[in-house]
Amino acid sequence: MAEFLQFLFAGLTSGAIYALVALGFTLIYSSSHVINFAQGEFVMLGGLATVGLLAAGVPLLPAALLAIVLTAAAGIALEKLAIEPARNAAVVTLIIITIGASILLRGAAQLIWGKDYHRLPAFTGETPLEIGGATLLPQSLWVIGVTILIVLGLRWFFGRTLLGKAVLATSHNRLAAQLVGIDIGFVLLLSYGLSAALGALAGILIAPITLTSYTVGTMLGLKGFCAAIVGGLGSGAGAVVGGLVVGLAEAMATGYVSSAYKDAVAFVIILVVLVFMPSGLFGRRGTDRV
Amino acid sequence: MASRHRGLVLLAAVVLALPWFLANKFHFQVAILIGLNALVCVGLNLLIGYAGQISLGHAAFFGLGAYVPALLVDKLRWDSSLALAAGLAAVGLLAFAVARPILRLKGHYLAMATLGLGIIVAIVINRELDLTGGPDGMSVRAYRIGDLRLRGEWTWYWITGGTLVLGVWLAQNLIDSPAGRALRALHGSEVAAESLGIDVAGFKVKAFVISALYAGLAGAMTAHFLQFVTPIEAGFLRSIEFVTMVVLGGMASTLGVVVGAAILTLLPQLLTGFHDYEHLVLGAILMGMMIFLPKGLVPSLAALWTRWRAQS
């Protein structure tokens, strides 16, 4: 039982991390139908910028806030300078633009913060909590808690605010949204900024657990993409479920089967889910417009 | 002369003329690697450019094409040509087996599924240490035909050049056949194509398998030429590289993807002087080209050229 609990905790922690990254994917996909392959780099930027500011003598909270603002600015710049000018390009062209952006951001981070890896101090200490013979780091609770808050926040935003509804409307039908007077350009900027800020927040939350360096974005981005797809693109709840499914499956497979193929688990799940449910667990069935 | 023949003749002429401009073995090696990457892209272009399907996992086929023959020769002492045939058969079978379920998916779901497939293959090659030598890679024996060992840049330059011209010719025949027109119709609208009685699913599968075979063949040739292979060749980044070559040069333009392959193979050699700024510059170049030339280099420049000629 203690063993199972330990695997469960590990799975929940990783799952919440993937879910946080997946939410960023979802936000951008919802408004612009672009998969942003630089999403993982936002996570990296958030963590490293905080580390850099801390080293420069800024206290943790302002450093974290500043890092989130900086990353949001990077997200807005990405939309304004790269996505918007190419908005009529093919899906695969947009994919390559965001891949180019991820290479660029990684290159910049390596120049600014170097190639070493860094750790942020845990928010509330490193003493593990003991529950039923298994241990859990307090920072894991932070990650899980903030993920829940963000999901609730996004729900409120999309369901209750005019702006959120404007984003949703844009996602469903851009032309119709424009006709009813929604400023599409602003909605897109907003969703990129928000998504980047979300990524940065994730990066700061997880840095005490996973450490951070200029390369952490790649795999986190891929796993987050996995989680977003498993959940069905464009669904916030789906992203969280997707993240937890991937995280728990990895931990359980490692614990009860073998650790040799742990990093393949996420991708096996993807293939299985997509073969049986081509739009993910919560995705809308696609229909072709002729 | 039809424009497609003009392109083919041009490519053949470049292949024939190039050796006079190559000063040493290093130049030859780069030219060969360009040719081999171009071969992958010509196949991948059938899938991306003409059938409109994204694959972010084609390095898996490239990697399998490299590893399967290499292992059959190394462990079972098979004849090189027999091993190559078996390797291509394995690539083709895998592609055929996964094609139908995967190609039912659309857009980003398809991208993710192919990406997942590619990563799984790369992980297996990486983990089966006793078989493949694991992440440090394995030595590959020189390709043998009887007592003749195919070695050296000169030999491989002509093998690669010949194969590339042949590959482009085959691809263009495919594109211009009735089947190819159907393939192009797919890119326009699958529903429209289906309503005209075209077996949409069948054609997508065909394009997928053929593109996998091009990748597999190029993989085998790369491994035999360099006499070494590592799991990186099957990895996610290679897959992305191949797709980037296709899109950068110009989707649905056979010569375009050859140019795309040339640019992306040359870039690391050209950017090495930038040292720490290398990735920054590479990312900026990729973004800039795709933002300003979203249809790819060759089609965009060709359009400019036509417009310029029309004006003057």
Add this chain to the structure above:
Amino acid sequence: MTQRTVIAAALAAALGLAAGAAQAQGQGPIKIGSFLAVTGGASFLGDPEAKTLRLYVERINKSGGVLGRQLQLIVHDSAGDAKQAATFAKRLIEDDKVDILIGGSTTGETMAIVKMVDEAELPFLSLGGASVIVEPVKERKWVFKTPHSDRLAVQKVYVDMKARGLTAVAIIAGSGGFDQSCRKNAQELAPTMGMRVVADETYAPTDTDVTPQLTKIKNAAGVQAVLGCGFGGITSITAKNYKQLAMTQPFYFNHGVGSKQFITGAAGGAEGIRLPAAALLVAADLPDSDPQKKPALEYAAAYKAAFNEDISTFGGHALDALLIAVDAFKRAGSTDKKKVRDAIESTKGLIGVDGIFTFSAADHNGLDEASFKMVVVQNGEFRLLK
């Protein structure tokens, strides 16, 4: 037409660049060609190696160069990719016409070019770990290497474990080449050294948590000691998770964690961990009589002054390769490739930072084992285990 223009332009660019690099030979600078994993997953090796080479080539040039000629260093970043390494090595040999090759941060990069240097008859000093790089020596006439073999690292660990009466070991290894080589050595050496491997777990270097793997080791029957094989951030996470799970067996790592980041990243989890490392890492603890002490301390100070970073043992491999090359040029009295190769092979008692090198026709690693020490993490510092 446009297509041809584009192709021609691309080619012209490539050729122009190449032509610029190809200079006249003779009494110009002595060219040292290097391809290293400066970026990518193996940059923990390649980055300090490249920095060290740049730093010391500059220093040697300032003090008058070698044989009255300046050294010219050409470093290419292979990003740990064997295909890139092979292409860059070809470029260094054919285009830059270098006088010696130093590089290949990883075993894979090195193995991809051993045939090439043999055909080109160019002396090559590898920085890779595996002993297969220089064995069988007959087939590696032109290849030498400076790091201690990674097999020796595992041997050292096993000897230390046995001295403490620990014979049942669990392995936790990354999936990279460096990590897997250690894991393989640990499995192969165990029966010959009276050890038993009782658990064997793997993680990916990009993992964010290894508690499931460690939990399995914790619950496996009869584990007396744990050996970690790996490098980079994930090793710090492993040490942290080890502490989180309150595991009590003595914990060892291979030499991949021999940098200060490992200790700071592990947030106290590294305390008490033992590892084998070149004496360089604990130079301050060496007795003054140790010939290693002075050069190692000097290197550490110079590196810190130039880059504001602590040394890792990996940069030391590159420094030793450079010292061996320079020594060989001097003794050969020229850059004639055959003479330089023979000079390297007859290197005797050269004091590097990794140890004392004595090459021979039968040994192209040439490093004495005495300079490979067992080290323990104490109060956040690497200390010599006495």
